[in-house]
Amino acid sequence: MKLNMILGTVAGLSVSLGALMAHAQTTLTIWGLDGDNNLIGTLAAEFDAANDDIVVDFRAIAFDELVPEALKAVATGNAPDIICLDNPDFAMFSSRGAMLDITEMVAASDIIDTSVYYEGPLASAMWDGKLYGVPKATNTIALFYNKDLLDAAGVTPPQTWDELLEAARALNDPENNVYGLTWSAKGNEEGTFQFLPWIQMSGGSFEEVNGPGAVKALELWKTILDEKLASQDVLSQGQWDSTGTFNAGNAAMAISGPWELNRMAADATFDWGVTLLPTEVAGGQRSSAMGDFNWGIFATTEHPEEAFEAIEFFVAQSDRLFPEFANIPPRSDIALPSTGDARKDEALAVFVEQLKYAQPRGPHPDWAKISKAIYDAMQSAMTGQASAQDALDTAQASIDAVLGN
Amino acid sequence: MRPVKHTYLWLLAAFVFSVIYLFPLYWMYITAIKSPSEIFASPPTFWPNDPDLSIYPDVWEAREVPRYMWNSLVIAFGATGLTVVFGTGCAYVLARYRNIWVDVGLFLVLMLQVLPASVMVTPLFVGFNQIGLLGWPRTAVVLGVAAKSMPFFVVLVRAAFMTIPRELEEAGLVDGNSRIGAFIWIVLPMARNAILVCALLIFMQAFGEYIYSASIIQDQKLAPASVGLKTFLGPNSKDWNAIMAYSAMYVTPILAIFILLQRRIVAGLTAGALK
Amino acid sequence: MKRLFISISDGKGFDILLVGLAMFFLLALAGIPLLYNVLMSFQEVDMFTLGSFIRPWAGLDNYRYIFAQPEFWLVMKNTALFVFCSMAGQFVLGFGLAIFFQQNFWGASTIRGLFLVSWVMPGLVVGGIWSFILAGDYGVLNAILEGLGIIDEPVFWKSDPDLAIWAVIIANIWLGLAFNMLLLSVGLAAIPRDLYEAAELDGATAWQRFRTITLPMMRSTIGAVLALGLIGTLQQFDLFPAMTEGGPANTSSVTQYWAWQMSFKQYDFARGATISMLMLVFVFMAAIVYVRSTRGEVRG
Numbered sequence: 011m012k013l014n015m016i017l018g019t020v021a022g023l024s025v026s027l028g029a030l031m032a033h034a035q036t037t038l039t040i041w042g043l044d045g046d047n048n049l050i051g052t053l054a055a056e057f058d059a060a061n062d063d064i065v066v067d068f069r070a071i072a073f074d075e076l077v078p079e080a081l082k083a084v085a086t087g088n089a090p091d092i093i094c095l096d097n098p099d100f101a102m103f104s105s106r107g108a109m110l111d112i113t114e115m116v117a118a119s120d121i122i123d124t125s126v127y128y129e130g131p132l133a134s135a136m137w138d139g140k141l142y143g144v145p146k147a148t149n150t151i152a153l154f155y156n157k158d159l160l161d162a163a164g165v166t167p168p169q170t171w172d173e174l175l176e177a178a179r180a181l182n183d184p185e186n187n188v189y190g191l192t193w194s195a196k197g198n199e200e201g202t203f204q205f206l207p208w209i210q211m212s213g214g215s216f217e218e219v220n221g222p223g224a225v226k227a228l229e230l231w232k233t234i235l236d237e238k239l240a241s242q243d244v245l246s247q248g249q250w251d252s253t254g255t256f257n258a259g260n261a262a263m264a265i266s267g268p269w270e271l272n273r274m275a276a277d278a279t280f281d282w283g284v285t286l287l288p289t290e291v292a293g294g295q296r297s298s299a300m301g302d303f304n305w306g307i308f309a310t311t312e313h314p315e316e317a318f319e320a321i322e323f324f325v326a327q328s329d330r331l332f333p334e335f336a337n338i339p340p341r342s343d344i345a346l347p348s349t350g351d352a353r354k355d356e357a358l359a360v361f362v363e364q365l366k367y368a369q370p371r372g373p374h375p376d377w378a379k380i381s382k383a384i385y386d387a388m389q390s391a392m393t394g395q396a397s398a399q400d401a402l403d404t405a406q407a408s409i410d411a412v413l414g415n
Numbered sequence: 416m417r418p419v420k421h422t423y424l425w426l427l428a429a430f431v432f433s434v435i436y437l438f439p440l441y442w443m444y445i446t447a448i449k450s451p452s453e454i455f456a457s458p459p460t461f462w463p464n465d466p467d468l469s470i471y472p473d474v475w476e477a478r479e480v481p482r483y484m485w486n487s488l489v490i491a492f493g494a495t496g497l498t499v500v501f502g503t504g505c506a507y508v509l510a511r512y513r514n515i516w517v518d519v520g521l522f523l524v525l526m527l528q529v530l531p532a533s534v535m536v537t538p539l540f541v542g543f544n545q546i547g548l549l550g551w552p553r554t555a556v557v558l559g560v561a562a563k564s565m566p567f568f569v570v571l572v573r574a575a576f577m578t579i580p581r582e583l584e585e586a587g588l589v590d591g592n593s594r595i596g597a598f599i600w601i602v603l604p605m606a607r608n609a610i611l612v613c614a615l616l617i618f619m620q621a622f623g624e625y626i627y628s629a630s631i632i633q634d635q636k637l638a639p640a641s642v643g644l645k646t647f648l649g650p651n652s653k654d655w656n657a658i659m660a661y662s663a664m665y666v667t668p669i670l671a672i673f674i675l676l677q678r679r680i681v682a683g684l685t686a687g688a689l690k
Numbered sequence: 691m692k693r694l695f696i697s698i699s700d701g702k703g704f705d706i707l708l709v710g711l712a713m714f715f716l717l718a719l720a721g722i723p724l725l726y727n728v729l730m731s732f733q734e735v736d737m738f739t740l741g742s743f744i745r746p747w748a749g750l751d752n753y754r755y756i757f758a759q760p761e762f763w764l765v766m767k768n769t770a771l772f773v774f775c776s777m778a779g780q781f782v783l784g785f786g787l788a789i790f791f792q793q794n795f796w797g798a799s800t801i802r803g804l805f806l807v808s809w810v811m812p813g814l815v816v817g818g819i820w821s822f823i824l825a826g827d828y829g830v831l832n833a834i835l836e837g838l839g840i841i842d843e844p845v846f847w848k849s850d851p852d853l854a855i856w857a858v859i860i861a862n863i864w865l866g867l868a869f870n871m872l873l874l875s876v877g878l879a880a881i882p883r884d885l886y887e888a889a890e891l892d893g894a895t896a897w898q899r900f901r902t903i904t905l906p907m908m909r910s911t912i913g914a915v916l917a918l919g920l921i922g923t924l925q926q927f928d929l930f931p932a933m934t935e936g937g938p939a940n941t942s943s944v945t946q947y948w949a950w951q952m953s954f955k956q957y958d959f960a961r962g963a964t965i966s967m968l969m970l971v972f973v974f975m976a977a978i979v980y981v982r983s984t985r986g987e988v989r990g
Contacts, residue, residue: 045649069633072645074931078954079630082537085740086544096650102957106737149651187457187827197937198955242846243826245938246854250653254455260827269651277452301651378956389939393851404760425795432787433804439819439864440807442830446822457827501715504708511705518981520709525917525977526970527720530727531925533950534966537959538726539719541741562719565712567918570980571873574914578880594704612876616809616869623812625928641812655818662815669810674803 036316037065041080042094043303044070049335050094050146057323064316077102084108089308091317094146097134098199098381100304101373104135104142110307110314112321113141121322130300131340134370143306144321147337150298150368151204151267152360153288154253154274157281159188159262167285171230174263174288178239181262190239192261194249195231195392199378201385202371203299204249204265205231209384210297210369212290216380217413219387220402223290228391228398235392245392267301268338268361271354284357286364300368302340338365376412383408443666447471447659454655470660477657478643480664486553486632487622487639487665493557494564494621499614501561502568507602509569510576521570528566532626535563540630552632559627564617575609576602615676622669640665731964740959752964761940761948766968768855769924769944772862773972776923779863781916784870789904791871792878802875809868817932820861824848824933854934854942861929866922870915877911878904913983920976924969945969 042050051068058066069090071079077099083089084103095103103109116122122144124132131145153174155167163181168174178190194200205227206216212223234240240261244252249266256264257277265287274282287298305324307317331337332346338361339346346362348355371377387405391398446454448466474480505524509517539559540549548555579602587597603610625641632638644661647654697703726743731752733745756762791802808816823830824847835841847857881904889899905912927946930936936943936951943951945968953962 043649044646045652068635070635070646072629072642073648073650074645074954075629077957081737081740081957081959082540082630084737086541087741088544088549102737108737189827196935197939198935241827242849245849246934247825247848248653249651251455254452255457255828257452258456258828260455260457267651269649273451277450379958382956386939389937393939393941395851395939422795425793426797429791429795429798429801432790433801436805436864436867437807438830439816439823440811442819442823443811443815446819454822455825455828458833459822459828459830461830501712505712508705508709518984520713521981521984522977523713524716525921525980526973527716527724528921529924529970529973530724530966531927531946531949531969533927533946534727534953534963535720535723537740537953538723541726542722544741558719562716565716565720566921569712570914570918574877574910577910594701598704609876612872616872619810623810625812625814644812644814658815658818662812665812666807666810666815670807673806673810674800 035063035065036313037067038092038313038316038320039067039069039090040092040094040320041069041071041076041090043073043076045073046147046335046337049331049337052335053324053327054320056327057320060323061319064320066320084308084310087310089310091311091313092305092307092320094303094305095143097131097145097300097302097304098371098373098377100134100143100306101137101377102375103306103308104137104373105375108309109142110309110311110317111140111142112144112307112318115314115318116141116144119318119322122325126341126343128340128342128365128368130365130368130370131302131304134300134373135304135306137373143304144325145340146303146305146324147331147335148340148365148368149267149269149301149338150361150364151207151249151265151287151301152298152364153285154256154264154266154270154357155283155285156256156259156262156278157283159280163262167283168263168288169285170288170292170294171227171290175230175233175239177263178234179237182237182239183262184238187260189241189255189261191234191263191265192240192252192255193244193265194247194252195235195244195388196246196248197385197389198248199381199385200248201388202381203301205384205388206371207287207297207299207369211287211295213295216371216374216384217409218406219384219409220399220406224402225398226290228388228402231388232392232394232398245389268358269336271357272336275351275354282353284360286360296364296367298364298368300365300370302337338362374413379412380409383412440666443659444663447656447663449656451654451656467656470656471664474657474660475664478646478661480640480643480661482636483638483640483643484665486637487641489553490556490560490624490628490639491618491622493553494560494624495614495618497557497561498564498568498617499610502565503572503603503606503610504598505565506569506572507576507598507606510573511581521573524566524569528563532563535559536626536630539627543631549631549633552634553637555631556624556627559631560621560624563627564620568613568617571613572606572610575606579605615673619669619673727963727966730960731967733960735960737957748960752961756961756964756968761943764940765943765945765948768942769946769972771855772859772944773920773923775856775859776862776866776926777916777919779859780866780870780919783863784867785874787867787871788874788878791875802871805871806868808865809872813865813928814932816861816865817929820857820864820929821848821933824857824860848934849938851938851941854938855944858929858933858942861933862923862926865926865929866919869922870919873911873915874908877908877915880911881907910984913980917976917980917983921973924972945972 040054044051051070054066054068080093116124127145128148131148135141135143135145159181165177165180168177182190194204208227209219209224212221212227214221214224235242253264253266253270255261257274259280289296305321307314311317328339329344331339346358374380383405387401390396391401445463447470448468449463450465453460453464509520543549543555584597584602587601623641628639629642644658647658732748734748735745739745791798826844826846832844847853885903886899889903924946927950930947934942936947945965949962949965952965953959
């Protein structure tokens with residue numbers, strides 16, 4: 011009902027605008043991924059259809075190419091009007107003045123209300139106190155566990171790091187090709203995405219990665235690997251492949267995110283559940299990674315009003331994000347409807363709880379360099395090339411250089 | 416040439432080699448029809464527990480495969496044509512003489528190939544943008560790919576020209592042919608097979624070219640199949656079933672054509688067509 | 691004017707025109723980008739100056755930065771290992787298969803055609819498939835080796851720091867085998883049969899025939915195959931992101947992957963260009979070896 015009203019308002023608004031401008035056709039170019047059931051492409055096409063005076067030109071770009079394409083476009087003056095960027099990449103553009111400052115427009119908007127957004131996603135779209143984008147959706151990671159295996163071993167879902175290690179030891183069953191745990195410690199952004207929350211849980215941050223808690227976390231990861239409680243391939247496989255082994259019944263626990271739910275519900279032949287990421291000590295500080303993309307308008311656009319209108323239109327569709335596109339809205343005022351699968355609903359409730367603790371990566375214009383320092387340290391410690399302390403000290407030195415400390 | 420003795424033993428050995436070598440191809444076909452989690456099951460299954468063939472029609476429809484394939488064909492034909500036209504003459508001259516300039520030419524041809532496509536694409540993009548070629552993106556990709564394939568073609572076709580007896584060309588000149596005439600009527604026909612083989616190899620590489628197309632072709636309707644393939648990889652998910660099914664659809668026909676063609680070309684060579 | 695026309699149709703002008711066209715094309719579409727990268731490696735670049743030639747001068751700073759990276763020597767060592775072992779594997783196996791299929795038995799040429807599959811498969815897919823095959827737990831290679839009793843513990847091809855580069859080398863040998871075999875087959879086919887028959891009559895063994903007839907006759911083919919093989923190996927890129935992403939801990943990173951990572955993951959285009967300049971050294975050597983190999987050629 012509410013959706014229809016908003017849709018009506020948007021459509022009405024654009025029709026009257028269209029009448030005013032007579033035949034003045036505006037072309038808006040929008041760049042984004044075509045994943046998530048073609049979320050961006052679908053919404054772009056709908057906006058196009060709803061506005062006679064606006065033609066939308068949507069270009070789907072592979073995840074790896076998105077930022078390089080955007081950089082090249084900025085350099086050659088071919089930037090699109092609107093782009094949807096992964097949140098850690100956003101600051102590189104907003105901090106350099108490549109994105110349009112939409113603080114005022116959002117303040118005047120009837121549709122976008124920043125107060126309902128989660129803090130983390132919103133922070134990733136801010137730079138220097140100004141708002142340059144609007145979060146498209148959000149996600150985070152938590153601990154999946156195989157209920158059947160946990161019950162058989164008499165283990166309860168672990169709540170602290172020590173319990174996690176104990177659980178992994180108890181569940182590890184090489185005879186039957188079952189590892190205690192799986193996650194991704196890959197040497198790329200995914201590895202940082204998974205490890206940074208552990209640094210944050212122990213009181214650190216991306217600016218301070220070599221505290222005693224971070225060292226302890228990395229030593230724990232190495233112990234899990236050394237005791238063969240996880241496959242050594244966690245070093246080379248991403249979250250999707252790693253959770254695939256959990257779904258296939260070859261790992262008893264997995265650290266992954268809500269994007270996994272549909273495949274798990276379809277494939278897993280066992281009962282499973284999700285619990286919050288274990289904390290350093292019982293009742294300790296919680297943290298989690300924060301994923302997903304932000305909408306932004308390039309500063310070079312010739313049609314800022316129309317572009318902002320498009321973003322308002324996308325935001326107005328927030329309650330469709332989950333049912334149609336399996337994306338979690340980045341705001342607290344939209345209740346997720348039941349999926350009809352009790353396991354998924356329970357899992358989502360945990361993820362929504364976990365989202366409260368999700369922190370953005372950065373925002374920092376040189377996030378990629380900070381991230382590399384973190385995953386390089388993680389990998390060199392886990393492969394035994396350096397002690398956890400030395401590896402994180404090296405990372406800290408690199409990060410200090412990037413931060414200019 | 417005499418047939419070998421024990422022809423069945425040779426055939427058996429050939430069969431074993433090809434089974435080993437083609438195993439990854441087999442893995443591509445069956446990964447496509449496994450369930451998304453069975454792909455990661457340990458121990459691996461050599462045949463899917465529950466083969467799901469619907470992935471093929473699904474991908475075919477969802478990705479508009481025919482359109483992507485058509486664009487791949489256009490780019491591959493264009494790039495191959497351009498390479499053959501420019502490269503053949505260059506290879507011929509570099510094979511005809513033996514002096515310091517030929518050394519310089521060969522050296523340049525190789526050195527200009529030094530950078531990987533990923534590093535070349537930014538300056539090419541910038542350059543094409545400056546001369547306005549981005550408005551004809553497939554043409555721009557064809558130019559880039561042709562430049563990338565040229566050294567490969569020149570080096571190989573030059574080696575083929577080297578095997579053509581010089582006396583033949585000289586006899587042609589004595590018979591009253593001009594240089595152009597001798598080149599077209601005497602030298603080219605003799606190198607035909609080598610040129611065809613190299614052109615075919617370049618065609619296939621150009622068919623699968625990814626990096627230039629992804630960057631230069633911004634309109635989805637003009638993008639080749641390789642670009643379509645990459646869209647199955649998301650930030651958190653990798654649709655391996657679709658990737659493998661899509662690639663099976665694109666590899667199978669081209670492989671079939673190639674097997675048929677190479678049989679004729681290489682068999683022609685084996686029969687001693689050159690000498 | 692007329693003389694120019696005659697020269698073009700019937701004299702030196704013809705040669706110059708043929709080479710000139712190709713060279714002009716190459717210089718424009720490969721030479722200028724190369725120059726752009728050389729220049730960029732001495733400059734400071736950001737997202738707004740990526741499109742221009744004139745940028746703040748950085749001197750050797752980018753080079754100093756790259757040389758000072760902890761992974762620098764590791765990457766150089768990996769590149770050398772990757773190039774040498776991939777090429778050796780591709781060439782030896784490719785030559786062996788070419789000779790094998792050169793034998794006149796039923797079905798030889800059709801089966802040889804099947805081997806060209808690796809030339810057609812998209813790099814991303816090859817990387818993905820090998821990544822599955824070489825996985826420690828769900829990998830089919832380990833399953834087969836365990837079944838044959840060769841290993842009792844899974845080998846983590848992609849994640850063991852001592853093995854990761856070998857995982858990529860194995861996949862790359864598979865990938866390049868087709869190319870080597872096909873070109874060497876064409877070279878072999880060009881050798882006159884009567885040479886072998888005469889040698890056989892003289893009582894030469896198979897090895898002697900190979901050494902005294904096959905190798906010398908194939909000199910220019912081998913030179914071409916090796917030179918192109920080296921360039922192809924140096925440009926082999928798709929396997930790295932699909933299999934190991936250069937990890938664990940950079941133990942499988944090579945120059946071309948590092949250059950890409952610097953440009954397109956760290957968004958540091960100037961230093962990416964700087965790393966790619968290091969590859970000039972490798973190709974420079976290849977070009978010299980190739981040009982020298984053409985010196986001893988005998989025109990047919």
